[in-house]
Amino acid sequence: MRKTKVVKVKNLKIGGGNPIRIKGMLKSPTSKKSLLLQEAKALQREGAELLRVAVQSEKDTKLAQFLRKSISIPIAADIHFKPKLALLAIKDGFDQIRLNPLNITRKKDIKEIAKFAAEKKVPIRVGVNSGGFKGRLTPLGIARQMVDKCADYIKILESQKFFDIIVSLKSADIESTLAANKEFSQNFNYPLHLGITASGPRLEGVVKSSQGLGILLNSGIGDLIRVSLTADSLLEIQVSKHILRFLNLRKFGPEIISCPTCSRCQVDLVKIVNILEARLKRLELKKPVRAAVMGCVVNGPGEASQADLGVAFSKKRGAVFKKGKVLHWSTPSKAIDDLIREVKKDGF
Numbered sequence: 001m002r003k004t005k006v007v008k009v010k011n012l013k014i015g016g017g018n019p020i021r022i023k024g025m026l027k028s029p030t031s032k033k034s035l036l037l038q039e040a041k042a043l044q045r046e047g048a049e050l051l052r053v054a055v056q057s058e059k060d061t062k063l064a065q066f067l068r069k070s071i072s073i074p075i076a077a078d079i080h081f082k083p084k085l086a087l088l089a090i091k092d093g094f095d096q097i098r099l100n101p102l103n104i105t106r107k108k109d110i111k112e113i114a115k116f117a118a119e120k121k122v123p124i125r126v127g128v129n130s131g132g133f134k135g136r137l138t139p140l141g142i143a144r145q146m147v148d149k150c151a152d153y154i155k156i157l158e159s160q161k162f163f164d165i166i167v168s169l170k171s172a173d174i175e176s177t178l179a180a181n182k183e184f185s186q187n188f189n190y191p192l193h194l195g196i197t198a199s200g201p202r203l204e205g206v207v208k209s210s211q212g213l214g215i216l217l218n219s220g221i222g223d224l225i226r227v228s229l230t231a232d233s234l235l236e237i238q239v240s241k242h243i244l245r246f247l248n249l250r251k252f253g254p255e256i257i258s259c260p261t262c263s264r265c266q267v268d269l270v271k272i273v274n275i276l277e278a279r280l281k282r283l284e285l286k287k288p289v290r291a292a293v294m295g296c297v298v299n300g301p302g303e304a305s306q307a308d309l310g311v312a313f314s315k316k317r318g319a320v321f322k323k324g325k326v327l328h329w330s331t332p333s334k335a336i337d338d339l340i341r342e343v344k345k346d347g348f
């Protein structure tokens with residue numbers, strides 16, 4: 001894994017071998033404060049470790065104080081076009097600000113922000129998105145421009161002795177995101193916030209984000225992820241957790257291994273898995289537990305026995321396994337109760 005400098009956003013350490021962090025984004029209008037707060041609480045509860053708020057006006061810079069009354073995770077202000085808002089967001093208590101090198105460009109402004117951020121110990125994310133470039137560019141052309149813009153910006157910040165920098169290089173295209181982040185990581189040791197921007201509708205966005213972030217994370221690149229979907233912000237956190245969990249980078253409570261079902265399956269496995277998933281979620285387990293639910297004897301006993309717990313169905317009955325051993329036989333209607341009982345007994 002690539003070891004970067006550690007940047008602290010409030011009390012959250014990012015980079016340097018710390019766990020890959022999950023960032024969430026508030027989507028409610030900032031004018032609807034109760035909705036915004038509700039969303040922030042839900043994202044924190046789901047596992048977001050840092051929250052990003054779009055700061056578009058002087059009124060929005062007060063949101064850090066408002067959210068902090070009920071939210072314990074750090075809050076980042078996403079700022080475009082107006083350097084004054086960056087200064088106000090720092091003054092009004094945001095824990096991090098994001099600057100876009102494509103729309104806050106005057107050296108004088110950048111230096112002033114860097115000085116004030118250093119004084120208040122507020123880190124800056126330098127975030128470049130492919131959407132900021134005009135014209136038709138090749139994926140590698142986009143990557144080149146993103147890295148160059150970022151490098152120029154970093155030079156200005158460093159000239160002010162400002163080093164609490166996190167970088168994001170996001171494109172709607174996987175190829176350019178990979179190329180930009182790979183190149184950046186070879187030349188700089190600032191932590192990388194990864195994301196595929198404007199990733200598309202729900203299903204496409206989930207696949208594109210999983211592929212793009214998965215490839216980078218698996219090569220040791222990336223210190224924080226923010227999944228962007230044209231969908232609910234809660235789903236973005238859930239997908240982030242799945243990406244990290246399936247790469248064995250983080251552990252988050254229960255994981256269900258279930259087969260896709262086929263003509264051999266003689267029980268309603270989809271229903272069983274859905275009920276099990278809901279009941280495990282209600283238990284709010286913090287420790288990881290792998291529960292396998294398999295439709296027949298082809299792969300069932302193997303998967304069930306490799307998990308912490310499992311049930312492998314054979315015709316209308318299911319063998320309940322725990323740590324590789326068959327405990328007893330059960331029925332589809334009782335199997336879930338049996339698994340849940342064992343989960344509670346072992347206090348996972």
Ligand code: SF4
Nearest residue numbers: 259261262265295296
């Ligand atoms: S485990 Fe059995 S039921 Fe499930 S997909 Fe495989 S063969 Fe089909």
